[in-house]
Amino acid sequence: MKFSKLAAAAATSLVLLAGTAQAADKPVVGLIMKSLANEFFQNMMKGAEAHQQKRGDYELVAVGMQNETDFESQINAVENFITQGVDAIVVAPADSRAMVRPLKKAMEAGIVVVNFDVALDEDAKKQQGVELAFVGPDNRGGAKLAGDALAKKLGEGAKVVIVEGNPGADNATQRRLGFEDSVAEYKLNLLDSRTAHWETEEANSVFSTMLTAHPDIQGVMAANDSMAIGVVKALESAGRKDIQVVGFDNIPAVVPMIKDGRMLATVDQFGTDMAANAIDMALGVVAGGKPLEGWVKTPIELVTAD
Amino acid sequence: MTTDTLKSAAPAREGLSLRVLMQNSGIGLALLALIIFFSVTTEHFLTPNNITNILTQITINLVLAVGMTFVILIGGIDLSVGSVMAFAAVVAGKAITMPGFGDAEAIALAIFAATMTGVLCGLFNGIASAFWSLPSFIITLGMLNIARGGALQISGAQTIYSFPFAFEEFGSAMVYGVPVVFLVALLFVLIAWFILNFTVFGRLLYGIGNNEEAVRLAGHPVFWYKVAAFTICGLTAGVAAVVYMARLNISSPIAGIGFELNAIAAVIIGGTSLSGGRGSVIGTLLGAIIIGVLANGLILYGLSDFMRQMITGVVIIVAVILDYYRARFASK
């Protein structure tokens, strides 16, 4: 999609111009988000904007991308931020490997870099000789929370399936691994594991077919709530009330489903605050604080009807 | 089966001949082979529940593909249908969740909003590409972005939910195990079949696909016929949005990504020529069923996601190659 890239690049430069015009002596933070078409990041972005309004002692320049895999516009954004001489870059990488080199450049230019949401690849960091902390939730641990809730409800040996996110996406992989951790720990019987590309309609179609192939499914672990909604709809059409569903993200649309028991649980990683927290940490370092180290875990919480 | 109109350049109302049958049954035979294969190799394929599933699963693609058939028949293409569907769904989602309406009014308003959004997008595609004689490829690529952006803007990138219960019921209603939404799609196929085979409008769409200039010089308003084809395509995107909402009870601004390619694939597998002028909506129906059967059957067969994607690709290519031989056979 050349079109979207161009558009994103153009947007970046416009935002940058606007940003510098206001930046008198307040520190400037460049925020690089993932796809703003994703409501999770949309909310995170709104959280960051609200945070900037509240603190008021820094300038925020935010950039999003058109879709999940469009990391090229993120690289462009980093380069533009370097040229612009921002004080800190707070980034949710679209690709855990591709982003390492441009971020290294930014660090060499003396910019404070904070990596949140998705961790950069350890091997890639080592290769490039980059020392960079990660601020973010434990996707794997979060998925395991949901998986454990399901396992506890169903008991050992229960038959379950996983509905995965985009193959290759880092958080999709982490969440699948977390579900698999629960499967191993509680000796669940994993019948099938398929992707529905984070999407409701596809999850609906894929899951209803899985249910045909395995009518004895007892539980479903969906890697996000959009897909969990599709699964719940498939269960309703099939007239199955005996199957438990867990999701991830705690989007508003699933709140009533959890309440009335159509979903067992979801996981809240407080996405709204995530970017804001990362910005706080970055500003701390800019103000002369100690550099961040290792993995600064942000809170996650299991959400159930109780 | 109505094989006599399948694939013919234009309706030939001279009865069935062996040749016509041979020309047209290729796609049907391929579907039959797939069905037999999955029935033998998987346990659950040929069960009433699974057939219901397949019919539900192909409904949206079928509705989109019916509209796409009109556009491809005149030698155009519409890349925007997936995005327009999401746009229409979001507009309708906003309408249906507006406070102060009873269930029935809200649902009627939503259906009206979705179809009008689709119609307007299609109208724009048609006018822009026909008036300036621009390739519809690029105009609808523009619309793809406009509609997707519009959907995200209006929804604030949030999933819209909690629709009236009656709407949801319509989405999951069955008549003898056949989903009502599929029957709606089938009704569209029948209407399209009638239009393309029995009306002046349909006849001239085939004519435009074959030789636009000849149709123009015969005194027909080619411009408006082309606009109408794109508008019909937009309308079906709006209808697909209604089906989406009824089935899933949400409106997602990121719905329908890549749906245009599935719809195009159904049309092409169904034997409609990408260069226009040749094909039929019955073929499109079979093409959509093939795609649906494949997606469903391969999961039941236990194939991995990636193998499934590869095989779907292979089937599209094989279908087009088969069509090449069918066309050669027909010309002899």
Add this chain to the structure above:
Amino acid sequence: MTSSPLPAAPSMAAHPEQAFLQADGVKKHFGGVKALDGVSFSLKQGEVHALVGENGAGKSTLIKILSGVFPYDAGTIQFDGAPYCPASPHDAKASGVQVVHQEFNLLDHLSIAENISIEKMPKTRFGLLDRKEMNARARKALDAIGLTDVDVRSPVNSLGIAHRQLVEIARALQSDSRILILDEPTATLTERETRRLFEIVAAIKARGVTVVFVSHHLDEVFAICDRVTVFRNGQSIVTENISETSPEGVVRRMVGRELETSDPAEEERSALGAMALSLDNLQTRQNPKDKGVSLDLHYGEIVGIAGLVGAGRTELLRAIFGIDPARSGTLLRDGQPVHFSGPRDAIASGIGFVTEDRKDEGLILDMPIAANASLASMKAVSRSGILNFAAERELARTGGERLKLKYGRLADAVSSLSGGNQQKVVLAKWLARNPKVLLLDEPTRGVDVGAKAEIYAILKALAREGVALLVVSSEMPELMTLADRILVLAEHEIQGELARPDFSEENILKLAYGQNQTAGEQ
């Protein structure tokens, strides 16, 4: 590559009288259709051999077999004493058989030089395209056929239709040809260009190359050919020396019956009706001058428009029909000023337009005969937008009967018909509307002799019924047969008008070339 683009005479020239290609009982079937049903003929070294016959008689099939497009089913072909069955066009070319096709095979956006070398691009030592060598070769090839004034670097689409034909011939001659097949080479050429082509053919012949010449124009056949083979219904009827036969004899063989000879001068002409169409200083978009065209057309009258290619004849008809609306001037229909903003308006006022190019503008080739015949009469074969197939069949059937259309079934694609019958379908499409004014652009291009005579009879009958006809044609005999008056157009201006007693090719040409001798070059 030979240094000269024209191949030197092979050593075989020692036996010029001996046949070096001999075909016996060649047959070819397509499905159930017999395309060739026993064709026998021979080619001699260095002769110009005409193949004549109505469309569908088998000439094209034979050419395609000789040039390796498809194999034959039965019979034998000997070439230089060895069996000849080329597996592909490439094979045929390697044996020295070159074809210049009726349909152009040039790549429009590439240069002339690129087109000429397309089969074998010259390369430099590094394997890159040797543009200099390519242009030099093309220059030589064009010089050899007398196209000295054309830049080989200009794209093919900048050339007129006639020049494209010559570029095709130059391309074919560039390889070592032993047999050069020209498939209706003069169909798109003006008289002057045709003469030039004949000079080239004579030169090729002098080099010992055999030329196979396919044409519907018997005057051309008798002007340059040595022998003629007549085809009918997929069979070769006879091969005769031109010196021992006559055009009448050849026509008789072609159609297998006597044509009604009509002496145009003695024919009864109906009295002129009221003014049907009147142009007053009508200027087409393409007309660069200030002066337009003025003419009157009465009911019951056939007015011919002669002129060279590029004189603005087709443009004039298109302007009248509202396709490319005129820049200025007035158009009176039945004495009333009218403005047509599109063909729809023109048709509504009772005008029909049989276009020059039936494949691109006249017919929807892949659609059935019936659908083509009803294309301009949708209202007559439908009710509230729904087609009435019985009415459509009836319309096509009566139209076909009136025009003596030969077809299998009305549901057959129009592309399955011969050129003459396709043209009849175009006519049927307009006659179904009972037009009061009929514009015709090259009404018999690519139509065989038999169908031509039939079409003339139909047009004359229409005039007798009171229809006003405006006919553009490059064939002067055609205009002289059909027209009551001939207007000669050059450079978008009427140069003069000829009444029947003054009809002669000489008089037409004088006006067409006018004072400006270069008019025919562009």
